[in-house]
Amino acid sequence: MTARSVAMTIDQVAVLFGGLVAISDMSFTVGEGEIVSLIGPNGAGKTTAFNVMTGFLTPSAGRVTYQGRTLTGLKPHQIADLGLIRTFQRTSVFPNDTVYDNILIGLHRRGRVRLLDAILGLPGARASERRLRQRASELLEWVGLERRAQDAAGSLSYGEQRLVGVALALAAEPSMLLLDEPVSGMNASETHRFVELIRSIRDRGITILLVEHDMPMVMTVSDRIVVLNYGRIIAEGTPDLIRNDPAVIEAYLGHGVGHA
């Protein structure tokens, strides 16, 4: 690892559902500004790990720290306030709102004004609204959805909905972004554009943790890869290292997929 400072530490985290072990003793770190991927077969505990990191699940043991703060006991919205923002595997949009309004909802953290100011329409609240609208337009442009701004988010294709999900997450001003299978359902050119987007996000100083099945995509974009199987880490390292790790090939990559 390089001399980056550590953004997130996952320290001996375990999750049990009833008697079922979803994650056992998971430990790894993510450095500031790094792109790390978490891979492994379905049911290996990747999404569970995301849920623990973002407060949707309380781990049975161990702890997660982000920028020096222990996340245990914090609610999801409090964790979001620390700048740790995630996306979701399936449709992660507000389907009945326009794409533009989706982003405005995502800008919640930025747009807090006093309730009374908002109801009375005081200048402070109005100025804040103007700033939000400005910011929403910028974000739409960044992810390339400006032409879809006035369409209902639920009417978009899966690939576009994924982009809305990312724009929403970006609206929440993350310092670290957790992406849960962002390119599933995207075609090759959409995926290619998405990789560019991920890089441009990282270039703005945002740390990225990625869960993804699309191996070629993971291999191109990641600085480091963590491989999970049965709730345990079976390998960790650079894409080149992982591609050639016999344990990973046997448990996950299998026939030739690793050589993308």
Place this chain on the structure above:
Amino acid sequence: MSEFLQHLINMLVLGGTYALLGIGLTLIFGIMNVVNFTHGVLYTFGAYIMFIVVQQLGLNFFLALPVAVLAGWLLGAAIELTLLRPLRGSDIDTTMLVMIGAWIAMQSGALWIWGGVAKSVATPFPEAPLVLGPVSVSWLRLFVLAAAAMLILVTYLLINRTSLGRAMRATFQDHDTASLMGVNVDMIYTSTFAIGSSLAAAAGALLGPVYVIFPQMGDLAAVKAFAIVILGGLGNITGAVIGGFILALAEELGAGYVSSGYRDAMGFLIIIAVLIFRPTGLFARAERVG
């Protein structure tokens, strides 16, 4: 002490019918995810069937109970087929509001047909209660307890020992997969609603002669059924039986030692307390039929 024993006896008698009410509601919620606001009306309906058969037709008291069960079954099936089947797949709020509409219409219908004057049913049991040491209990109430216990047992066996019951449990756990096993899910829904309704009607037919019969009698019964189901956990039959007895005990103690005016508040207070402190019901295995 003897007063307390008397409360316990009353609790046993009441608890049986409450359990009957609760099982019907919990089945319908557990399997169909429908909050059945017509449950109380079916209770009222059962009581009026008792009144019609015994008082108006002059037939045997013991014959009236199976008639009420059958009538409840038919009315329940009719409600399911006309109101719920077309709304399959709608959200729970919509079916809940439709059930509220049906409740208003049916209760007003009862008021229209039978009027607001309370009716009573003559029973073949002796007036003099059975006295056992310090406590006494009327023969009618003993019969009610025995009949309720029998109906609960039949329902339990139906759910746990028959092929229909197995299909109901399978549908509750995963309706798509149940249909892949060849289960006619629509038929299961209709039967579930009909069975739940017939149990409510049976409870009404049993308690009607104990108290008096009037069109709004079902409202409190419905609330009690909700309290029981929440106590026992939605979809949990054993929980509903235990919940029925707990509610009866709380009411007896509340009426006996606090104030009789608050007897009927016990159900609501239990609902609020359980939902605040233990939202999945008192018995942890909440999501389960059987």
Place this chain on the structure above:
Amino acid sequence: MLEIRDMVCGYGGVTALRGISLDVKAGQLVALIGANGAGKSTALRAISGLVPPRSGQMKFEGIDITGAKPPRVLASGIAHCPEGRRVFPHMSVEENLDMGAYLRRGSGEIAADRDRIYAEFPRLAERRRQAAGTLSGGEQQMLAIGRALMSRPRLILFDEPSLGLAPNIVERTFAIIRGIRDAGTTVLLVEQNAFAALEMCDHAYLLENGRIVLSGAGPELIENEHVRKAYLGG
């Protein structure tokens, strides 16, 4: 055995299948491969009647089953082993197996079939009174397969049987599926693990965006340039 012609199918405003035609010949193991969201699962759900088709025709052994509900499809001899196994978690192993025979009559024969499945999967026999939800993923997969067999189907639809299973269990599952075919039951298999599916099948169809774009024998498809690039990672 199973003939599908121009089947169109979707949910609400979304069309998942845009007119597919395929044939499954008796005694074969036919694979349906494709990316996530290509419509593979929808195809199986349409065959078994969970999703009503918008248009097109389905025939099984010459009998029209277009638009038939699941119980009728099952009664005609098609069992569906759903994605994610979907055992009934609060029922015992034995009750799960009995659910598979829900439409059958004759408890003696059913018990005999159950014993055959226990003989095949001794783990299930050991756990016959245990709630299915407490089984491991692999055991649940065996139970789901056993349950599908309990209806004595002539065609079994398998939806992603390898999903979320450990590699060695996946291996075992595929061996069982081949065994089912070898014992004379026809199999239609939907699988994300394209390589494994192509290796073991007699015939395969490739589904992309709700359409069948390619079909042929397994080895043929493995050699196909497009398939190699898009699904085999090279």
Place this chain on the structure above:
Amino acid sequence: MRAIITILAVAALASVPLWLRDPYLLNALITTGIFVIGAMSLNLLLGFTGQLSLGHIAFFGIGAYVSALTSLGFDIGLPGGFRLVHAPWPPIIGLMLAILVAGLCGYFVGLLSFRVRGAYFVIVTISFAEVVRLVALNWVELTQGPLALTNIPSIALPLPGFGELTLRTKMQNYYLVLAVALIAYLLIARLVHSHFGRAMRGLMENETLAVSVGIDVTRTLTIAAVISAAIAGAAGSLYAHYIRIIDPEVFAFINTVTMVIMVISGGKGSLAGPVVGGLIFGLLPVALRPVMAPEAQWIAYGGVLIAILFVLPRGIVPSLAQRFSRRRSKATALASVTLAETAAKEPA
């Protein structure tokens, strides 16, 4: 366009007492107006946060009782032999206190009941209203129980320099109700179009996602519950001082159902919905009275609720709006389809 319709509607409503002389109809309009305010407050929860509260009448009734008791005074015994004596205060203070106390109750009920959702939430809210009703019925010393609180004074508006104006006539009360309704409407409109409104909408559409971008569920829903309860409390206060007699039946479940019907038929989640639905279902009984027995009316009531849910599940106002702007509605229709599809596809 929308502003013009609103202004025209307000002008039309304001002109009513100038040409409508029938006191019976004016009376019906006033009580309807009071219930419309209640329906608007319910819509804030039901339509904008998606929480089906079926105990809403509790806040209305609490407002009515608080206001009545404030203006009537009371003398009750407390545990330990103490007595609490309250001398009558002006009704306008009663109105203020009604808003305050109802809002406070909304806060506590919200805090407790938003921990549970769906069917459970509905049942908690019903239970809450019933418990309040039973207290009103049984705490005879305070509320007179079933004997009702009578002779509640009319509201008097303080006019600086002129003393005060007691609202005795129907026309005066009509304008008071109209004014309060307008304030409530504007308040709700501002709220739902603000930052908070977006947070509420986000929670309603996709709670997990909303939480993940930093929206605090409890806080947002509680704010909505407080405002909703406070407005309902104001409506209750108007009711008490207009009818001048209240008994525990004000808490009857059927009154909540009436408000729900107003909201659902008009269109939940639309600002004008409860107004339109409220006017229809407030005045329908008046129109039906000469031709139908009361029981038959109630049967019709239940039947209409069912019919609306089958035929116009989205309500009158959204359905009309759809006709006027085809393009926008297409998008939403498509969106709801996609939503249904995801729901159908994703196993629970």
